[in-house]
């Protein structure tokens with residue numbers, strides 16, 4: 001693990017450590033959430049890369065025992081999967097729902113729920129598209145719109161909103 005990733009991971013561990021109510025599962029979109037491009041315009045021979053702080057955030061969650069999953073509507077699942085393998089993060093994800101759909105990821109989340117058994121209210125979701133955020137929020141998932149990919153700021157916001165929601169539902 002590189003120094004930058006290690007540094008981000010340690011900061012992310014601190015952020016996570018500030019909260020008692022934590023999600024059981026954190027779900028990530030791919031394009032413009034974990035990586036800064038649409039993978040449908042790439043090809044499998046390319047070398048993909050993540051947003052600068054994404055890898056540190058993912059590894060911190062895993063280290064704290066919080067599961068991670070992917071929900072992507074890309075029209076090219078084979079490229080997305082090849083990129084996850086090349087990045088060496090493929091095996092981190094407990095569930096990978098990667099396929100196009102007409103709805104805004106409600107089907108993806110039903111399947112993630114069925115596969116993992118985690119209730120929607122125990123999930124946290126990051127995505128760069130407002131229509132996905134709106135649809136998945138209605139299912140009971142704490143959903144965060146990212147403007148510049150997943151980073152420490154998005155993690156801070158996500159965990160704070162998750163805590164508030166958990167406190168208000170008690």
Ligand SMILES: [Mg+2]
Pocket residue numbers: 029030031032033127128129
């Ligand atoms: Mg996206």
